[in-house]
Amino acid sequence: MSELLTRHRAVMPSWMPLYYESPLEIVSGSGSRVTDAEGRTYLDFFTGIATNMLGYDVAEVREAVERQIARGVVHTSTLYLIRGQVELAERIARLSGIPEAKVFFTNSGTEANETALLLATHARGSDEVLALRGSYHGRSFGTVAVTGNRVWKNSSLSPLNVHYLHGTDHAARAFRGMTDQEYIGACVADLRDVLDTAAPNVACLIAEPVQGVGGFQMPPDGLYAAYKEVLDEHGILFVSDEVQTGWGRTGSSFFGIGAHGVTPDAMTFAKGLGNGFAVGGVVARGDLMDRLPALGVATFGGNPVAMAAAGAVLDYVLEHDLQGNALRQGSLIMSGLRALTALPSVKDVRGRGLMFAVEMADPVTGAPSAALAGRVLEEARGRGLLVGKGGVHGNVLRMAPPLTLSTEDAAEGRDLLLEAVHAVAA
Known part of the structure; x- marks a missing residue:
């Protein structure tokens, strides 16, 4: 357990969740990417719970x-x-x-x-x-x-x-x-x-x-x-x-x-x-x-x-017509993710613009599986992609990338997520 995590648990409420088995500390960011305290950079598809809408270090906002x-x-x-x-x-x-x-x-x-x-x-x-x-x-x-x-x-x-x-x-x-x-x-x-x-x-x-x-x-x-x-x-x-x-x-x-x-x-x-x-x-x-x-x-x-x-x-x-960009990049991402519904462990893939989700289920019973969603979360991080989790049963991977997302970053994030879901399904 890291020193910062120990201090966090000592003074923060237990009902305030942290992502990941080994929670990360984000220390810097630029564009659609962030870097943690260990120096590892991630493509961010969750942006502070859909909050960093333009991404990071935007000159116009900073100025x-x-x-x-x-x-x-x-x-x-x-x-x-x-x-x-x-x-x-x-x-x-x-x-x-x-x-x-x-x-x-x-x-x-x-x-x-x-x-x-x-x-x-x-x-x-x-x-x-x-x-x-x-x-x-x-x-x-x-x-x-x-x-x-x-x-x-x-x-x-x-x-x-x-x-x-x-x-x-x-x-x-x-x-x-x-x-x-x-x-x-x-x-x-x-x-x-x-x-x-x-x-x-x-x-x-x-x-x-x-x-x-x-x-x-x-x-x-x-x-x-x-x-x-x-x-x-x-x-x-x-x-x-x-x-x-x-x-x-x-x-x-x-x-x-x-x-x-x-x-x-x-x-x-x-x-x-x-x-x-x-x-x-x-x-x-x-x-x-x-x-x-x-x-x-x-x-x-x-x-x-x-x-x-x-x-x-x-x-x-x-x-910059970011509404139009959300439609374009969201369509690009969703066109690739829909194939996941062929997997027994994926109950649904849905989205609108740059809000999209993959719902995980037990491949045998079809019941919502928060455990599988948690594993995909970890697999995505391991590949350099940050995503979110939600749903009434905690079994949904949800993504809200910055509206400034480029076509290249959209394709990269889509492919990393596909790899993560397939790795868990296997």
Whole structure:
């Protein structure tokens, strides 16, 4: 056991996991690659849990941050005007497509989702919230309450009255064999039943376009549009959790909800927008945002340095058409990975843009196999590739490379992952 690992375990909580049998310390990075304390370099296909969206050591972001720090103002608080905050909010409001949108900045996706839940429950005068099975929305008391993933749910206590819907469990026994349209019909019928029997005054539905921690499970295109028709009948608000799917990562649309052809009442964001700097927030209809009766601030939300970083990141994403690159490189990777489904130990390969996953299963029973996923994780590292792990059963390898990924790096990472999965399957 390394000296740093011993110290880590002495002072860090036991419920904070570390990857790998021999955890690594990343000390430097450039482009799509990182280097550990032992001097070994890896191609990074997980990017700090889909956060280092532009990769590492991006000059435009570094220089924007350095210019702000050089002014001597690292923090002022939202009690003062912050030019970078206003300018970034204006851009996000336009990009969101939400009518007359306003933006509130936070430090993380958890805080962003807490804010969205506060907006919706106050507006509707109700503590009833709909969420999806398999979902993950954060680590706090309120966001754990709307998380439908038992691996990350530390408490059954809740400040909210939550009802869980179907949406990403098409492979479950109850729905197996259905077409996408039949499955959507069954999900909508279930939603109507929930509203008729158990949830008389729902505040909102909060849902991820692609379930991040859930192993990149995703509903069929059009499900959320069908859900929203029912929600609108009852005046129920819709919150799209774009913490992992925003800023073009899915390739097919700038925000993940675009695949469903609907405009939500609010969207939450974080992770990639700061490329490692702490930035989160909510963009919502102005009337919804303004409805809160009491005062509120975010001490570090809208921080001048974080705003400088986020503004530079958004510039880079738009100027280099990284949404288009996500679509191109994701297609290249997925075209190679689909062949893995021929292996008895691979239950599914799925993805959208630069979010893709390989789901591992026991080759004899077909049951989810977290052990095999763990072995692939180690095999990939041994070959110089870093990937992530997730899913309700911990059996899914999930990848979210930087949106700047080159064709060469995409092909290399794809091939290394193929080698790792085949090595475990053998």
